[in-house]
Amino acid sequence: MSKAAKNARRVFTGVDASGPVPVEYRFSHARNGNRHLVVVFANSGAPDDYGMSGGVLDKVRSNILWIRDSFDGANSFYLCQGMDFGIEQSVAGLIARVMSALSLTPDECTMIGSSGGGSAALWFGLKYGYRNIVSSVPEFLIGTYVTEALADTARLMMGEVTEEKVRFLDSVLPDLVRSRPNPTANIYLISSPQDEQFTRQVEPFLALLQGYAHFNFIFNDSSLVAGHPKVVAHNVPVIMGLLNLLVDGISPVIGGVRYGYEEPERDTAGIEAYLSATSQVRGVDFPAPVVLMPAAEERLPAHAVRFVGSAPRAVRVSIWENGKFQGSPAVAPDGSWTWLRDKPWGKGRHVVRLFGVDANNFHSERSEVVFTVADPVDAQDPVSVPAQPLALTVTSPGAHQQVPGPVARFAGFAPGAVRVEFQEAGVSLGACPVMADGSWAWESNWAWNEGQHFVEAVAVGAGGNASAWISVPFAVAGSYTVPVPGGYPGARH
Structure with a gap:
């Protein structure tokens, strides 16, 4: 077995639909029963919208919860969609349910992230009372940042982008920090003057954090990196060093610490039940594809x-x-x-x-x-001999025939083919098998819209060979009630 395979963690995927918005997650059990939870928030450039994925955290001993920042195809800073903060409520609920399933407390949890994920780590760590927060090059002025750098995120978060909404999103994180909701949190903020965001997005807000008893500022002054993405990547080893200490119960501040937190024989029934209930795989009522x-x-x-x-x-x-x-x-x-x-x-x-x-x-x-x-x-x-050309005949409906509807039925012959496929305006409609005698028949399971249609059909053989496409122009009569609004995807209205 390779070293990489030996260190690889088993990862579970799931969707927590308990809150206003379904939230996708990945989870990996702790090694040797470690009593800690690390929650990972993604930045806008994270693969598949999961931060620190791809094996970066394989050697971390704690439980790990990765939360995906993808809602309607865009990132949200884990906060809002159209200024509705249902996303934040759903993410907070997911973290709380995983923590509870592991029988942990907020003092046994660490929030980490970079860039937008760093903003989220601060937000959820402070607002919801989690002990440890590791935030790398966060954005404090969220509204300004997404408006200038992430247009899709700005539209998702605000709907219509206005100055009023930008100002409001600019205020939410600074106002939260200023209110000190979690004054004893261990906060580790990592930034760099080589990051173009530093002077505008981080430096002006450092004073707000000075009142926190355990605030630590780690200043990456390396001249070998320049620009926000490179600084984000360069800070990962620092995050990993901090993470291993925090997971073991060691926070680098003056005071007593407890080392270990290991329970190899701990009861995992709670988290196993949660993973099962929220699993992304729905095998019981969602059958596997048939090939x-x-x-x-x-x-x-x-x-x-x-x-x-x-x-x-x-x-x-x-x-x-x-x-x-x-x-x-x-x-x-x-x-x-x-x-x-x-x-x-x-x-x-x-x-x-x-x-x-x-x-x-x-x-x-x-x-x-x-x-x-x-x-x-x-x-x-x-x-391996090239298959013979196929011929396709459509006997019904006839060219320009008016069919009564609401469901159109197609029939014909395709000797030597295994199936016939159908499309309209480039949209796949479906397929049907060809019988041993070469005959075939297909009808949709939706109601067709009234009026003219132009369907194309092709016969396909076992070796992938295909006939020429055949055009089937016909019309659907309108003397019926359409039971499914809009008909099939792509149908004309």
């Missing part, structure tokens, strides 16, 4: 590995091999999906795993498909 193609253990040419299947309740399918992301095709309203990788597969045996993702980013259980890509030596095998 119709490739068939199990099928041999295929490198350029003709097309995936076809169904994924009820999902909006997309996430596809992985050897822990590496491969693609995420959308799921049509009827549950069908197809995917063809944009580069050929390497020769040999492939084990591909996939899961469905619903509109709330919950995951299904995993499916697995195993296939083999033939190498050049097998080029003469019958499986």
Whole structure:
């Protein structure tokens, strides 16, 4: 086993939907029963909106809770959306529930983060009474910062960006610090004159922290780094050094300390119950995707590995091999999906795993498909011989036919094909299998909008070969009531 694999931590993913806004998180158990919780807040450049991920904290002995800062596709400083602070309430609730599930107190918790994550560490650490706060190059004037540097974040947090809203967001963190809600917190603020944000976003507010009994200012005066992103990265070793001390109960101030906090036989039932209740994987009522193609253990040419299947309740399918992301095709309203990788597969045996993702980013259980890509030596095998061209015939509806609605039914023939796919205006509508006699039939599970439609269809063979696209112009009569407003995604209104 490699050293990296030995040190890697098992990470659980979940969504806490107890508050006004669902919050995604990752959690890793402490080593040897350590009695501490580290909460990690992300900056705007963090991978996948999780701070200090990718193994940075693998050697930290405590429990670790990473909280994702992604709401409607943008960061929020963990505070608000459209000036509604439901995000803050939800994040605070998540931290409190994890702490309670671990049977910990606020004195056994550390909040850490850099940049926007550093602002969040100060906010939640001070407002909610957590003992330790490690904040690297935070922004105090949040409204000004997001308006000037993070346009998507500004729109998410404020809705319409106005001077009044900017001023209000500029005031929330300084006013909180000034009110001293947690005066005995161990605060470690790390900054640098090499950071262009220092003179405007940090230095003017240091005086507000002087009244805290255990405020520590760590000044990174290295001339080897310049600019906010590089300073953020350069401060990570300092954060790690502090973190290991704080986790062990040692805060670098004058006074008595207790070392250890280890309980190897501690009861983990509480946190296990919480992780189970908020797990991102919803296997019980969210079935795993079904893979119709490739068939199990099928041999295929490198350029003709097309995936076809169904994924009820999902909006997309996430596809992985050897822990590496491969693609995420959308799921049509009827549950069908197809995917063809944009580069050929390497020769040999492939084990591909996939899961469905619903509109709330919950995951299904995993499916697995195993296939083999033939190498050049097998080029003469019958499986690798280029497939013959396919022909597709649509018998219903006829060209420019008016169908009664609300559901249109398509039928025809495609000898030698395994399925027929449908789209309109570039939007995938679904697919259907082809019977042994070459016949096929498909109808939607939604009501079509009244008026003209222009659907395209294509037949696909087992080797990935396809027929020419066929256009099917038709009209839907309007003498019915549409039961589903808007029809299928992409339908005309």
